[in-house]
Amino acid sequence: MLTRRGVVGAAAVLAGVGAVSGRAQAVSLPEAPTTKTNTMQPPLIPSSGPDYQPVVTLNGWTLPWRMNGDWKEFHLVAEPVEREFAPGMTARLWGYNGQAPGPTIETVEGDKVRIFVTNKLPEHTTVHWHGMLLPNGMDGVGGLTQPHIEPGKTFVYEFVIQESGTFMYHPHSDEMVQMAMGMMGMFVVHPRDPKFRRVDRDFVFMMSAYAIDPGTSLPRVSEMTDFNMWTWNSRVFPGIDSLPVRLGDRMRVRMANLTMTNHPIHLHGHHFAMTCTDGGWVPESAQRPETTIDVPVGAIRAFDVIANNPGDWAFHCHKSHHTMNAMGHNTRNFIGAKQKALTKAIRSVVPDYMPMGSAGMAEMGAMEMPMPDNTLPMMTGFGQFGPIEMGGMFTVIKVREGLAPNDYRDPGPYKNPEGTVAYEFKGPTTEPARRS
Ligand SMILES: [Cu+2]
DSSP: OOOHHHHHHHHHHHHHHHHHHOGGGTTSOOOOOOOOOOSOOOOOOOOSSSOOOOOEETTOOBOOOEEETTEEEEEEEEEEEEEEEETTEEEEEEEETTBSSOOBEEEETTOEEEEEEEEOSSSOBOOEEETOOOOGGGSOOBTTTBOOBOTTOEEEEEEEOOOOEEEEEEOOSSHHHHHHTTOOEEEEEEOSSTTTTOOSEEEEEEEEEEOOOTTOOSOOTTOSSOOSEEEETTBOTTSSOOEEEETTOEEEEEEEEOSSSOEEEEESSOOEEEEEETTEEOOGGGOOEESEEEEOTTEEEEEEEEOOSOEEEEEEESSGGGGOOSOOSOOOOOTTOOOHHHHHHHHTTOTTOOOOOBTBSGGGGTOOOOOOSSOOOSSEEEETTEEEEEOSSEEEEEEETTOOTTOOSOOOSOOOOTTOSOOOOOSOOOOOOOOO
């Protein structure tokens, strides 16, 4: 028999469910902003609600939203897109709202969010909100927690954001193909307390890898290990934005990995601490000094650092093959080999034949060789002192005095103070004395 108390309790629970699902209000689709731009867009400064320092996405952008009552409404559109990896190479991918990866979604702890997902792909999809604590039916696993979203259909996800931190979104529907095609994006939740773990500059990017044969533009989606494009936000050096920081700023970088291998990400000139994962904030007592953070597959790592050392600091994956662009992996080691006689013989039948690598491969960094259409040199990019000989997952953190807050324009090369650059010894050189 229901007691009066029991009846009241049940009614309150029902009212609560109604308020959270809010289905009656989900009647009109919000606008789905779209962009083809591939340079870092200015941060979306919050104009209402709690104050926070918005993130910037390397070569990307944040998805605008609308308020509908107390619901924050977003509209993601899954669709085929074109993405330039760096000047000279464009890939045909799948993404969201005009770009791959999709726009970064930013919310605040406690927000009620409603995310409309429209499918303009040729096959079904879903969106999984990786790392977020939410009702099972909002988890986006096709077949398990919801029907797949068929082409042309729009689904609605509704949940209350329970925790601040760094998360991501990606399909859980033909997942191998859809992630290999570039479908993913960051989901950042700011703390409700504007002072909690606050930083002055907050950068985010996704790591993805592609196997795109030179001269083609579509990823080989069944490739498991032999990728030739290691990307940050589907860009490769020298196409990746630099990270400008004001000297003395507290800076955060949040990095998500949806490739098929781990990436040890290394920063020069500074010591930092890992402060956040996709499982939440790392307590201060558990932080330790690092210069490299390994980002496992299917995970997010964020570090905080005081940018107290002015200069142009390399920031890159420490797997040296991941800071290269398209290359064959069957190249033999010719270091020390005398190729002269062989070259002469080959040139008698192939006049343009060029021997490579008898002294290493550095010569490739400066060379402009004829290349197949739509690919990128293995090592490339120039700095103020010459070829940088990098590609892939490499960029530069530029620590400078006097940058304005929220100014993310590239400040150009660092002017090293006189007497602080490695220099050539011009005195007499002799053979070093060797122990006999
Ligand atoms: Cu790597």
